[in-house]
Amino acid sequence: MDKPAISIRGLTRRFDDLVAVRDLSLDVASGELLGLVGPDGAGKTTTLRMLAGVLPPSEGDAIVLGQSIATRPEAMKSDIAYMSQRFGLYQDLTVRENIEFYADLYAVPRVDLPDRIERLYAFSRLGPFERRLAGDLSGGMKQKLGLCCALVHRPRLLLLDEPTFGVDPISRRDLWLIIHERIAGGTTAIVSTAYMEEAERCDRVAFLHEGRLVGLDEPRALQGSLGADVVELEVDRPRQALVELARSPLVRSATPFGDSLRLVLRREADWSAVRAALEAAGLRIARADAARPSLEDVFVELVRRMDEARP
Amino acid sequence: MNAAVSVRGLSKRFGAFVAVDRVSFEIGEGEVFGFLGPNGAGKTTTIKMLTGLLDPTSGEARIAGLDVVGDRWALKSRIGYMSQLFSLYGDLTVAENIDLFAGLYGVRGRRREERRAWILEMAGLAGQAGRLTAELPLGFKQRLALGCAVIHGPPVLFLDEPTSGVDPIARRSFWDLIYELSGHGTTVIVSTHYMEEAEYCHRLALMNRGCLIALDRPAVLRASMSEPLLELRTEDPARAVEAVRSLPGVTEASMYGRRLHVLVKDEERARPALAEALRAAGLEIRSIRRIEPALEDVFVARVRAAGG
Numbered sequence: 001m002d003k004p005a006i007s008i009r010g011l012t013r014r015f016d017d018l019v020a021v022r023d024l025s026l027d028v029a030s031g032e033l034l035g036l037v038g039p040d041g042a043g044k045t046t047t048l049r050m051l052a053g054v055l056p057p058s059e060g061d062a063i064v065l066g067q068s069i070a071t072r073p074e075a076m077k078s079d080i081a082y083m084s085q086r087f088g089l090y091q092d093l094t095v096r097e098n099i100e101f102y103a104d105l106y107a108v109p110r111v112d113l114p115d116r117i118e119r120l121y122a123f124s125r126l127g128p129f130e131r132r133l134a135g136d137l138s139g140g141m142k143q144k145l146g147l148c149c150a151l152v153h154r155p156r157l158l159l160l161d162e163p164t165f166g167v168d169p170i171s172r173r174d175l176w177l178i179i180h181e182r183i184a185g186g187t188t189a190i191v192s193t194a195y196m197e198e199a200e201r202c203d204r205v206a207f208l209h210e211g212r213l214v215g216l217d218e219p220r221a222l223q224g225s226l227g228a229d230v231v232e233l234e235v236d237r238p239r240q241a242l243v244e245l246a247r248s249p250l251v252r253s254a255t256p257f258g259d260s261l262r263l264v265l266r267r268e269a270d271w272s273a274v275r276a277a278l279e280a281a282g283l284r285i286a287r288a289d290a291a292r293p294s295l296e297d298v299f300v301e302l303v304r305r306m307d308e309a310r311p
Numbered sequence: 312m313n314a315a316v317s318v319r320g321l322s323k324r325f326g327a328f329v330a331v332d333r334v335s336f337e338i339g340e341g342e343v344f345g346f347l348g349p350n351g352a353g354k355t356t357t358i359k360m361l362t363g364l365l366d367p368t369s370g371e372a373r374i375a376g377l378d379v380v381g382d383r384w385a386l387k388s389r390i391g392y393m394s395q396l397f398s399l400y401g402d403l404t405v406a407e408n409i410d411l412f413a414g415l416y417g418v419r420g421r422r423r424e425e426r427r428a429w430i431l432e433m434a435g436l437a438g439q440a441g442r443l444t445a446e447l448p449l450g451f452k453q454r455l456a457l458g459c460a461v462i463h464g465p466p467v468l469f470l471d472e473p474t475s476g477v478d479p480i481a482r483r484s485f486w487d488l489i490y491e492l493s494g495h496g497t498t499v500i501v502s503t504h505y506m507e508e509a510e511y512c513h514r515l516a517l518m519n520r521g522c523l524i525a526l527d528r529p530a531v532l533r534a535s536m537s538e539p540l541l542e543l544r545t546e547d548p549a550r551a552v553e554a555v556r557s558l559p560g561v562t563e564a565s566m567y568g569r570r571l572h573v574l575v576k577d578e579e580r581a582r583p584a585l586a587e588a589l590r591a592a593g594l595e596i597r598s599i600r601r602i603e604p605a606l607e608d609v610f611v612a613r614v615r616a617a618g619g
Contacts, residue, residue: 038478039449039476039477039478039479039481040449040476040477041448041449042478122553123549123553138350138351139350140349140350166475166504167350167504168348168349168350168504169349169504169506169607169610169611170349170611170614171349171350173565173566173611176565176566177549177552177565177566180548180549180566180569181549181550183549184547184548184549184550194475194476194477195505195507196479196507197505197506197507197607200567200568201566201567201568202568203568203569209478219568239490239494253483255483255486256486256487256490256511257510257511257529258343258510258511258512258513258514258528258529258530259513259528259530260530296479296507299478299479300479300480300483303478303480
């Protein structure tokens with residue numbers, strides 16, 4: 001294997017009494033797309049800020065593109081695109097002027113610029129709006145423009161903090177396409193998100209919870225790791241079914257989704273036994289389908305295990 | 312089922328721009344109803360009209376039997392509203408926040424005591440009324456905000472991306488509360504961009520360019536997608552999307568991880584056309600198979616079909 005693009009060892013960051021990131025260690029391979037996934041307060045932003053060299057760690061270190069963030073945080077900045085949640089667009093400049101501004105900032109040769117901008121337009125669909133003022137763009141388009149500005153100098157590493165936050169599903173697809181266009185060109189990326197549904201779009205997922213790494217693997221491997229059956233169920237009286245299921249020693253969790261219920265069974269449990277118990281309680285089952293474990297099911301389980309392991 | 316919300320030909324124009332275009336639907340008592348749509352689709356404008364913040368240009372809407380224009384002042388006491396940007400004051404204690412909402416909604420005397428106790432209980436904050444709200448973990452804040460939004464016991468509750476950024480465990484316990492309210496007859500209207508939230512709704516309304524373009528249960532919407540969805544693997548998927556997305560017969564092409572998701576009109580015809588377009592771009596198909604659509608695929612397909 002090539003030398004990793006990022007090698008994180010024992011990375012910790014404290015803010016007074018709060019440990020925002022605790023003893024984080026992981027490697028990111030060159031050309032990999034790693035998803036940093038967890039709820040607000042899990043430590044995603046703090047991790048990205050440390051890797052971008054804008055926040056010094058309290059302990060530990062990370063080697064980013066060959067440079068230590070603890071001792072030489074400035075050394076790799078020109079090779080990185082760090083997009084925070086408040087990326088600075090110039091509202092009174094047009095779409096094209098914003099991209100050109102960032103190109104100048106990063107000293108992109110003028111001769112390369114038209115070609116690069118065309119490429120960014122092709123994936124972002126911003127071409128038809130190039131003369132529009134950034135201030136007049138919708139939220140999704142602003143976010144796409146921010147990403148184009150961050151990418152125009154073709155950095156080797158992308159650190160993107162919740163780039164899809166508040167963006168509708170259509171613009172979100174364009175954002176992922178822009179990211180993947182760079183990945184295909186050999187760029188490495190870490191993208192944070194609070195949404196489990198987005199984690200499946202990454203090569204590997206690092207689940208963070210309360211500053212700790214609780215899981216790290218490919219999405220499919222994580223789903224496989226649950227080792228339990230998941231059943232989607234429709235019954236005539238879902239509320240009563242929930243009461244029955246909460247009592248059952250065979251069921252790990254039962255969650256209502258609209259008219260249906262989603263059950264995660266215990267490892268050793270068998271659906272036919274659960275079904276028999278529900279029917280014995282007088283419930284009528286209209287539909288029961290085996291489902292693939294979602295990353296949300298996995299996250300919930302990993303956090304539960306971590307909590308159980310704690311004194 | 313009694314209609315808690317009844318909307319007939321509701322429209323809103325801003326000058327020449329039609330933000331909401333003759334929308335009609337009904338929501339039953341106790342139903343959890345989701346609003347989806349891209350930015351600018353008219354969701355927010357519709358909800359502003361339903362909550363009496365904005366007058367319709369034409370059409371009518373009734374909430375819990377009240378007309379949103381004629382009965383605007385009475386309406387306020389029959390609806391609750393909670394947005395992702397919580398309306399709680401961080402520098403007030405839990406009890407002070409509850410009392411503030413009680414005052415705003417005219418909940419007084421013994422009823423106020425009862426409601427305060429109920430909110431503390433449902434938010435898991437019993438015995439913590441004196442804590443500063445800013446110090447609460449996000450999941451507790453969210454449940455407290457929900458409690459405050461329904462302090463006056465409204466029959467209809469509006470939620471705007473209520474569980475954005477919350478961890479899945481806290482989200483599930485939040486939705487437990489929503490179903491609890493719904494089970495007691497409260498109608499809940501949720502507006503969101505996230506399928507994770509949409510999946511919790513009994514029915515979903517999909518808006519695009521001011522129009523209602525789909526309305527059904529999530530499972531029915533998923534099953535209703537007649538166009539086949541193909542999953543492809545190639546060596547440079549981003550370039551592959553570019554190569555196939557404007558092909559005739561392709562409705563939508565996007566990336567899912569390193570795979571391509573291509574929505575086509577006709578699978579038999581699309582397969583050779585896709586192979587040829589990719590070959591012309593110097594790319595080879597490693598694998599291609601038909602897959603089941605997720606709710607997001609349905610959403611995007613419907614929006615594209617409606618010209619979005």
